[in-house]
Amino acid sequence: MNAVLPVAILPNAELVVERGAWVALKRDLKISMAGKGELAQALAFLVIVASLFPLAVGPETMLLKRIAAGVVWVAALLAVLLTLPRLFASDYADGTLEQLLLSPYPLPLIVAGKILGHWLTTGLPLTLVAPLLGVQYGLEGAELAILMLGLLLGTPVLSMIGAIGAALTLGLRGASILMALLVLPLYVPVLIFGAGAAGQVQAAMDPTANLSLLGACLLFGALAAPFAAAAALKISLD
Amino acid sequence: MNAVLPVAILPNAELVVERGAWVALKRDLKISMAGKGELAQALAFLVIVASLFPLAVGPETMLLKRIAAGVVWVAALLAVLLTLPRLFASDYADGTLEQLLLSPYPLPLIVAGKILGHWLTTGLPLTLVAPLLGVQYGLEGAELAILMLGLLLGTPVLSMIGAIGAALTLGLRGASILMALLVLPLYVPVLIFGAGAAGQVQAAMDPTANLSLLGACLLFGALAAPFAAAAALKISLD
Amino acid sequence: MTHSSLPSLSVRGLTLSRGPRRLFADLKWDLDAGSAMVLRGPNGCGKTTLLRVIAGLTRPESGEVRLGGAPWKALNAEQRRNCLYLGHSAALKEELSVDANLSCALDCDAESVDADALAAALAAVGLGERRHLEARRLSQGQKRRVGLARLALSAKPMWLLDEPTNALDAEGVALFLRLVERHLGAGGMACIATHLPMDIGAPVREIRLGSA
Amino acid sequence: MTHSSLPSLSVRGLTLSRGPRRLFADLKWDLDAGSAMVLRGPNGCGKTTLLRVIAGLTRPESGEVRLGGAPWKALNAEQRRNCLYLGHSAALKEELSVDANLSCALDCDAESVDADALAAALAAVGLGERRHLEARRLSQGQKRRVGLARLALSAKPMWLLDEPTNALDAEGVALFLRLVERHLGAGGMACIATHLPMDIGAPVREIRLGSA
Amino acid sequence: MKIYRYASPTLFYPLAGALWPWFAGFAAILGAVGLYMSFFVAPTDFQQGEVYRIIFIHVPSAWMGMFIYLVMAFYGVLALSFNTRISAMMMHALAPTGAMFTFIALLTGALWGRPTWGTYWIWDARMTSTLILLFLYLGFMALTHAIDDTRRADRAGALLAIVGSVNIPIIYFSVKWWNSLHQSTSVSPGTAPKMAQIMLITMLVMVFACWAYSIAMALVRVRALIREREAGAVLEGTQ
C-alpha cells in the first residue's frame, strides 16, 4: 500500500489548444463504448417508434407511403432528444463536467468534441438505418437516397441545437422534458427542410433547394453552436 | 446549536399497512409540486410533438384527420416514456429509493402509490389536453370524446408497464433509451385498442369492443404491475 | 423510552465475495440490546457491503442474519420496522425543503412525529433557520445533519449507519456521539461503519474486516 | 520538480452572500509559493463556496482573485492550467475502469503521463489490483483514492481541495498528507477545506470562516 | 442450498458436453434431408410456382421464433422461483437462437413477399406481430447485456422474459384485431398453398431440424456461459 510515491511530471511547456476537441471526443467515445451497445439502442428506438405508427394509423399502404418521410424524421428527432442527456447531464451528475470546465482547453472546443461524439453515436447510425424503415413504408430508390442525405445533413444540426438545450437545462428537475420543450421548436426548420426534401422526391420535384437549406443550417450551427453551448454551460454551473 | 435533544417518540404499536400507498403517493405529489410546472411540461411536450406532424407530413386536412388519433396516441405514449425516469431513477440517484425499500410498508403498495402519482402528473393531464390537439387535426364531438375516454383508460396502463421497465433498467447506463426498448413493444396493445377505438368512431363503427379491451388491460395491469415492478426494484438494488 | 424488550441481533456465518475477492467469510457475532458494533477496516474491506447485507438490501452468498432467533427475512415488513439505515448518500430530495425531506423520511419509516418535535430536532442539529431551504442548497455537512435529525427522532431500535460522520465538523461529530449514547442508553442497538474513534459512555464492540 | 518561479495567489476583498446570509465579506489574504492555506469553519460556513470562487466556478459579488498581480480571469485558459480542483464528488465515470478514469482526467488537465507512472500512482494509493475495475464498483474511500492518484501525478502548482480526506481511512489520510507535503516542498500551493488537523512539515496557515 | 445453486452447473456441464454433438448431428441430417425435399422432392405449386418453397424455411423459423420465447419465459420462472443458476443460463443461451429464427422468418417472409405481392413488407398482422416479437428479443438481449453483474442480469432477464411472454398472446391477438379493423390490406400471407402430403412431411422434417439445431446451440452456449462463470462459481461456491 505505502509504496514510494511516483515523482510528479513536469508541466509540458506549451499547450496545443486544438487537442481540446480531440480529448473530449476520445473521452466520450470511450464512455459510449463502455456503455454496452448504445448505438444499437438508438437504432432500435428509431425502428420501434417508426413501427408504432402503422399500428396507430392503420396499415393502408398508400397512406403510410404518404407519411413515411415525416414519421422517420420525427422518430429520428425524438431518438436524438432521448440521447441528449448523455451529452452533459451525466457528466454533470458525477462531477466530471466541472473538471471539463476547469480544463485548460478552450471550452467551445471541448463542447465541439462532445457534440461530434454525440452525432457519431446517434445521428450517424440513425442515418444508416433509415432506409430500412423507408422500405417498411414502401419507399424506393431515389426517395430512400434523399431521405438518407437529408438525415446526414440534418442530424448533426439536431445534436448541435440539442447541446445548447441540454446545457441550459443542466441540473434542473424534469430536465429531460424541459429540454424537449426548449429544443423541439428549434428543430422545426430542420424537420421541414428534411421531410420536405423527401416529400418533394416522392412528388417527383427537385429537392436541392431544401437540401442546400439544410446544408446552410449545418454550417451555421457548426460555427455558432459550440460557443452558445459553452456559454450556457458556464451559466448553468455558476 | 447544542440545544437539548428532543426525546424520541415511542413506536406506534400497530402498523397500518395500507397507508403505504398513500405515503408514497403523497410524497411523489409533493415532489412534483416542488419541481415547478411539471404538469405543464408533460402537456407542452404532447402539444409540440403533435404539432410537429403537420409540419412533417404536410397540411392536407383529410390526411391529418386520418392520422389524428394515431398521432395523439403516439405522442402521449412518448410523453409518458419521457417522464418515466421520475418514477424511480431520480429516487435511485439520490439514495431515497433504498429508504423506500427499507420502509416497513409492503413494497408493492408503495410502488402502486408511486405509479398512481405518476399517472396523476402525466397521463391524466395528457388526457385532459388531448381534445385540444384533436381539434387541431379536425376531429369533432364523439371522436374527441372517445379519444379522451381511450386515453383515460389507456394511460394508466402505460404508467404501469412503464414502471416495470423503469425498475428493470435502474442505474444502467443509457437507461432512458434502454427502457424505451423494453417498454414500447409492450405498449403495442394499448396503442392498438386506444387508437383503434378512435379510428372506429371516425369510421362510424362501434368502439365499445376496443374500449372494453382497454379496460381489461387496465384491470389486469393494476393487479399485476405493482408486484412485478416491486420485484424488479429488489433485483435492481441487490 | 426503552427497547429493553428487544431481542438481540445475531449474524451467522455470513459470507460474500465481490469479483475474485472474498470480502468476509463465515462472520459470526451477536449484538445485545444496549450495545453497539463498530465495523472497522481499511477502505474497501467490505464495511458498507456488510451493512447492506444486514439491512437486507444485499443477499449474502451464505449465512443469515437473525433477530432474536427468528431468521431475518430480507425486507420483511415487521422486521424492517425495527431498523433504520443511513447510507453513504444523504438520501435527500434536492428539490424539497429540509423539513419536507425530514417529514417524508419519517412518513416512510411509519414514525408519527408532530411538527414541534420535528422543528426541535432540526434546531438541535443546527438547521433551525434553514428549515425551509431547498435541500440542494445545503452544504455537504448540513446534508448529513439532516440525517442526524432523523436519528434524533427515530424510535427504531436498530441503527445501521455507514460513515455517519463524513463531512461533519467537530461539533457535529460530538452531537452524533451524544445521539448514539442516548440510543444505546435506551436499550437500542447500532452497527456503525466508521474510521473515527467511538468513545462514548456505552458498551461498544469492534470488529475489523480483513484488509481489502 | 519545482514551481519556485510561481507568483503568489492573492485574494482581494472577496464578498459573497447566499440567500439572506453573508458567507464571507471582504476576504483578504495572500498565499506564497510553497505554503498552504487551510479553510476551516463549521458546516455551512462557506468553505466550498470560497474554493469554487477561487477556482473560478462561481462569481463573487465583489472582490477578485489575483495570481501574482494579474487578475484571475475566471476560467481563463492559461490560468486554468495552473490549478487543480477536487470537489466533494469524486468526479469519476462509473462505467469506466479506474485507470481509464485517471487517464481521462489527466488528458483533460493536459498532463502527459505515461502508462507506467499511472500504474505506479494507482499502486501507491492502494488501487493496484483494482486498476481495471469499473469505477462504480469501488468503495467510497477507494473513489477518493483515485483523486489522490491524480494529485500524485499532477504537475499543477495550485491545488484546490474540498474535504479531500472524506471517507479515507487513517492510512489514506497519512498518504494524503505526504502528498501535500511533497507538493508544497516542490514550491506548490494549496487551498484545503477540511475539518481534520493538517500537521505536515511545511508552512500551513489557517483562516476560519465565520460560523454558519 | 449451495448444492442447488452451484453444483448443478458443474454437473450439467459434462452432460451438455455429451449431448450437444448428437443434436447437432440430428440438425445437420434433418436439415439436409428437409432442404433436399423442399427443393427437389416437393412439387411446384400451381399458383405460386417455385417461390413458395421458401415456406419450408419460413414457417418453421416463424414457429420456432415464437416458441423459444415461451421456453425462455419458462426457464425464467424456474430461475426466479428456485433461483437455479442453470435455468437462467439456459434462458440467456436460448435468446440469440430465438432472435435469429424470428429474423429469418421476417427475412424469408420479406423475400417471399417481393414476388408474391410486389413489395417486401406490408403491415399484415402476422408479419407485424413477428416484428414485435423480434423487438422483445432485442429488448431482452439489450437488458441482459447492459447489466454486468451476472446475478442481477439473470434475475432481471427472467422477470422481463416472464412479463414479455404474458404479453405475447395479447400482442398477437391485438395485432390480428388491428389488422381486421382495416380491411383494405388486399393480400395476406395466410393464403397457404394447400399442403400436399409430401409438403407436410417436408415441413415436419424442417421443423424437427430447427428443434435439434436450437437445442444443440443452447447446450453449446450454456457450456460457454458455465465456463465463463466457472471462476466466479468456484470462488463463491465452496472453500
Ligand code: HEM
Ligand atoms: C416479413 C414477412 C412475414 C412474416 C413476419 C411472416 C410471419 C409468419 C408467421 C409468424 C407464420 C407462422 C404463424 C402461423 O402459422 O400462424 C407464418 C406462416 C406463413 N406465412 Fe408468413 N410471414 C411473412 C411473409 C409471408 C409472405 C410474403 C408469404 C407468402 C405470400 C407468407 C406465407 C406464409 C404461409 C403460407 C404461412 C403458413 C400458413 C399458415 O401457417 O397459416 N408469409 N408467417
Ligand SMILES: Nc1ncnc2c1ncn2[C@@H]1O[C@H](COP(=O)(O)OP(=O)(O)OP(=O)(O)O)[C@@H](O)[C@H]1O
Ligand atoms: N466486481 C468486483 N470485482 C472486484 N472487486 C469488487 C467488485 N465489486 C466490488 N468490489 C470490491 O468490493 C469492495 C466493496 O467494499 P465496501 O464498499 O463495502 O468497502 P468499505 O469497507 O465500505 O470501504 P470504505 O471504507 O471505502 O467505504 C471494494 O473493495 C470493491 O473494490
Ligand SMILES: Nc1ncnc2c1ncn2[C@@H]1O[C@H](COP(=O)(O)OP(=O)(O)OP(=O)(O)O)[C@@H](O)[C@H]1O
Ligand atoms: N439560497 C440560499 N439561502 C440561504 N442559504 C443558502 C442558500 N444557498 C446556500 N446557502 C447556504 O450557504 C452555505 C454554503 O456553504 P458551503 O457549502 O460553502 O459550506 P461549507 O463550508 O462547504 O460547509 P461543509 O463543511 O458542510 O462543506 C450553506 O450554509 C447553505 O445553507
Ligand SMILES: [Mg+2]
Ligand atoms: Mg463504505
Ligand SMILES: [Mg+2]
Ligand atoms: Mg463543503
